[in-house]
Amino acid sequence: MYLSKTEAAVLPTTLVAGPRPVAPAPGPAGRRRIWPMLGPAFVAAVAYVDPGNFATNFSGGATFGYTLLWVIVAANLMAMLIQSLTAKLGMATGRDLATLCRERFPRPVTWGLWVQAEAVAIATDVAEIVGGAVALNLLFGVPLPIGGVITAVVAFVLLAAQSRGHRPFERVITGLLLVIGLGFGYTLVGSGVDMGGVAGGMVPSFEGADSVLLATGILGATVMPHVIYVHSALTPGRYGDVVTAGRTAEGRGRLLRAQRLDVLLAMGLAGLVNAAMLIIAAQLFTGGNDADSLEGIHAGLGDQLGTGAALAFALALLASGFASSSVGTHAGQVVMAGFLRRHIPVLARRLITLAPALAVLVFGGDPTTALVWSQVVLSFGIPFALVPLLWLTGSRDLMGGWVNRRTTTLVGAVVAALIIGLNGHLLLGFVL
Numbered sequence: 371m372y373l374s375k376t377e378a379a380v381l382p383t384t385l386v387a388g389p390r391p392v393a394p395a396p397g398p399a400g401r402r403r404i405w406p407m408l409g410p411a412f413v414a415a416v417a418y419v420d421p422g423n424f425a426t427n428f429s430g431g432a433t434f435g436y437t438l439l440w441v442i443v444a445a446n447l448m449a450m451l452i453q454s455l456t457a458k459l460g461m462a463t464g465r466d467l468a469t470l471c472r473e474r475f476p477r478p479v480t481w482g483l484w485v486q487a488e489a490v491a492i493a494t495d496v497a498e499i500v501g502g503a504v505a506l507n508l509l510f511g512v513p514l515p516i517g518g519v520i521t522a523v524v525a526f527v528l529l530a531a532q533s534r535g536h537r538p539f540e541r542v543i544t545g546l547l548l549v550i551g552l553g554f555g556y557t558l559v560g561s562g563v564d565m566g567g568v569a570g571g572m573v574p575s576f577e578g579a580d581s582v583l584l585a586t587g588i589l590g591a592t593v594m595p596h597v598i599y600v601h602s603a604l605t606p607g608r609y610g611d612v613v614t615a616g617r618t619a620e621g622r623g624r625l626l627r628a629q630r631l632d633v634l635l636a637m638g639l640a641g642l643v644n645a646a647m648l649i650i651a652a653q654l655f656t657g658g659n660d661a662d663s664l665e666g667i668h669a670g671l672g673d674q675l676g677t678g679a680a681l682a683f684a685l686a687l688l689a690s691g692f693a694s695s696s697v698g699t700h701a702g703q704v705v706m707a708g709f710l711r712r713h714i715p716v717l718a719r720r721l722i723t724l725a726p727a728l729a730v731l732v733f734g735g736d737p738t739t740a741l742v743w744s745q746v747v748l749s750f751g752i753p754f755a756l757v758p759l760l761w762l763t764g765s766r767d768l769m770g771g772w773v774n775r776r777t778t779t780l781v782g783a784v785v786a787a788l789i790i791g792l793n794g795h796l797l798l799g800f801v802l
Contacts, residue, residue, distance in 0.1 A: 409604075411629075411636035416543050416547050417698070418641075419547065419550050421501020424501065425741035426584060427442065430585075432651040432660070432662075433581075433656075436571030436649070438584060441585045445588060446637060446641035450634065451781065452756060455782065456599075458605075461606065462769050465602075487599065487754070488705065491596055494596055496726055499731075501737075502520070502688060502692060505685075515728060515732045518724070518728050521691050529699060546692060549685060549689040554647060554682070558646045561675065562653055583742075587742050588745070589792065590752065594748060597701065599755065655670060663737070664738050668683055749793055
């Protein structure tokens with residue numbers, strides 16, 4: 371099957387031309403060799419600060435104050451573990467998670483995983499397109515449906531940067547991630563922080579069924595299932611001659627240190643941004659109605675902190691919508707190519723996943739409510755990616771010397787059980 375230039379540009383390098391070394395494995399001599407290898411985790415981290423995070427974190431802070439801060443911290447720690455495992459899987463095997471599922475699991479299981487992954491991709495697109503559309507409306511008065519189309523087009527253009535190699539795409543995405551971080555850093559300085567509230571928010575607790583719903587949304591917005599597939603497709607060939615370097619424990623250790631540093635920096639930045647959102651909402655909007663919508667948050671920031679804070683929020687939301695939408699489209703290509711060995715034109719795929727988001731915007735659905743519920747859907751999709759990931763990275767037959775330690779697999783299993791339990795609790799609450 372032949373791929374067009376556009377399709378080849380957005381597919382992971384390993385699916386098109388096989389692994390190719392980009393930078394040498396870090397030697398014991400210096401850290402300068404490690405820095406050029408940073409980047410894949412920053413692409414994944416953008417999904418952890420997408421517009422869905424804006425809706426869930428601000429809603430959580432405005433409604434329950436600092437109560438759900440511990441959920442953000444716990445979810446971010448989970449994300450670090452999960453992204454480290456999926457990066458290691460790609461690095462050790464030279465293949466992505468979706469491809470390995472197709473190779474290792476029965477056909478009915480593979481098809482089921484693909485169907486839920488596509489549902490996750492649609493829910494992801496709802497959050498990203500709606501968020502970008504709202505940002506364009508706040509900044510320039512662009513009608514929401516037109517803003518949604520513009521966001522989709524910009525995401526498509528950003529993906530074209532991959533035709534020049536992975537580095538330009540990663541630089542663009544990292545730059546947008548920094549815009550988001552700087553925007554909320556500026557706003558956080560203006561809002562201030564209640565250290566007593568922060569300490570109290572680190573104690574696990576809920577305040578009724580609504581807090582469980584928001585906690586589930588925060589979890590889905592933070593531990594994004596589609597980037598579990600993406601990150602495993604970004605690391606093969608990225609760390610030099612992995613096959614040679616990974617034959618020894620010392621070589622594997624050097625490679626894993628570089629990969630873990632990438633995850634720590636990227637996910638640490640994303641975690642700080644998410645915490646800043648909730649803290650700002652807890653400081654400024656607790657007990658009020660301003661945080662009921664993204665538009666209300668924008669107006670409230672302007673009223674309380676001035677036009678600079680409102681502008682910073684809108685720019686951060688726009689950068690989030692553009693960056694996360696491009697990563698979401700990339701994830702869709704990885705999922706279809708891995709599970710089905712099928713490729714469809716990127717434009718056609720974009721139109722399919724764009725339709726539900728545009729329906730929300732065209733028919734007047736509440737954007738913020740759509741964002742929160744899209745993140746709840748993502749939370750239900752996490753176990754379908756996490757359980758296969760733990761199974762594969764715990765297989766010595768597949769991973770060889772890269773196999774998980776028993777402690778790592780046990781911690782991962784506890785994380786999966788907690789997520790499944792939270793989802794089950796939410797479902798039970800709806801039934802009762």
